[in-house]
Every structure is written in C-alpha cells, then in structure tokens.
Amino acid sequence: MPIREIIKYPNPVLRQKAAPVTEFNEELKKLVSDMAETMYAAPGVGLAANQIGLAIQVVVIDISPKEEKNKLIPLINPEILEGEGAEVEEEGCLSVVDYAATVKRFAHIRVRACNLDGAQVEFEADGWFARVIQHEVDHLHGKLFIDHLSSLKKTLYKKKRRKQLLEEQAALDDKQD
Ligand SMILES: [Zn+2]
DSSP, rough: OOOOOOOOTTTTGGSOOOOOOOOSSSHHHHHHHHHHHHHHHHOOOOEEEEGGGGOOOOEEOOOOOOOGOOOOOOEEEEEEEEESOEEEEEEEEETTTEEEEEEEEEEEEEEEEEOTTTTTEEEEEEHHHHHHHHHHHHHOOOOOOGGGOOHHHHHHHHHHHHHHHHOOOOOOOOHHH
16 A cells, blocks of 8 residues: 655645545545555654645544554544634644644544544544644645744745755756756
8 A cells, every 4th residue: 555645835735625525435445544654654643635635535643652553543524513722832744844833722622523434423632632633624624734823934934945945946956967
C-alpha cells in the first residue's frame, strides 16, 4: 500500500471544501489505509484527504505514543457539533513546512462522524485529541492553522514560505544546468 505525497501550502487543493463521502466501499478502506501509512511515515498525528490531493471528507488520527502507534481513528464526514472552553497550544501541520505557532481551540468538543462501514457515531473529545480533530476538520473546510493567526504572523509565514520555494526552485534549476 503506497505512501502518498503530502501536498504543501500554498497548493490550492488545501483551500478546497471537501465533499462528503457517500459510498463506504473497499476503495474508501484502501484510501484510509494509504492515509494512515502516509501519516505514520511523516510522522504525524493526523491527516486529512485534502493533504494528499483529494477534497473528500476523510480524516485519519492517531495520537497514541510513538512506541505504540496502533490506535488509528478514521473519521468520515466528521462534524463538530458543539465546542466549549478554550485552550492555547502550539500546533504544526504536515502541509505547512517548518512552522509552528500557538492556536486557540475549544478545550472540549462533541463530534459526529461515520466509521468505515458508514455507521454514524457521536462522541466527546478533550484536550489534545479535541485539538487534533479541530485541526483536521478545518482542513476539510479548506482552512489551515495559519488562518487562526494574526495577519502579521500569517504574512511573516507567507514571506518565509515564498523565500523557501524560490530557494527550492533555484536548487532545481542548478541541477538542470
Ligand atoms: Zn494540518
């Protein structure tokens, strides 16, 4: 099962609103399995389908400690029904290269999603788990954690990223000469 390429900011697919999944078939199971493999290899604690170039409402999460990465939680068509409290913690993203910043999120959320068989489940989440779910559901809405930052911080990140992309391009041009 192949590891997929992780799409990086500012690729426009990261800004697309993901469409709901309507068919719970083998293809979906295979996608979730590829996404899990891609997330573990990165390594990361969550991955949304937009991040591998597919704007559909599929997310995988595993926040268990590194040694025992085996508590995979696939969420299909996830929705945050309610949120309360607030927590500020540092976040990063596999699609936002070399950057981390503190983001304010709900401390406690209520979530509705489907499992791989299409059965609807509702559950509550707190703390770090709640944060990761909010981050991934944002992806499905075309939103990134940098959108939660002040415009100054966001501008600084954009500049840094632009410079990085120019450097990558220059390195590529050198190789081709
Ligand atoms: Zn992310």
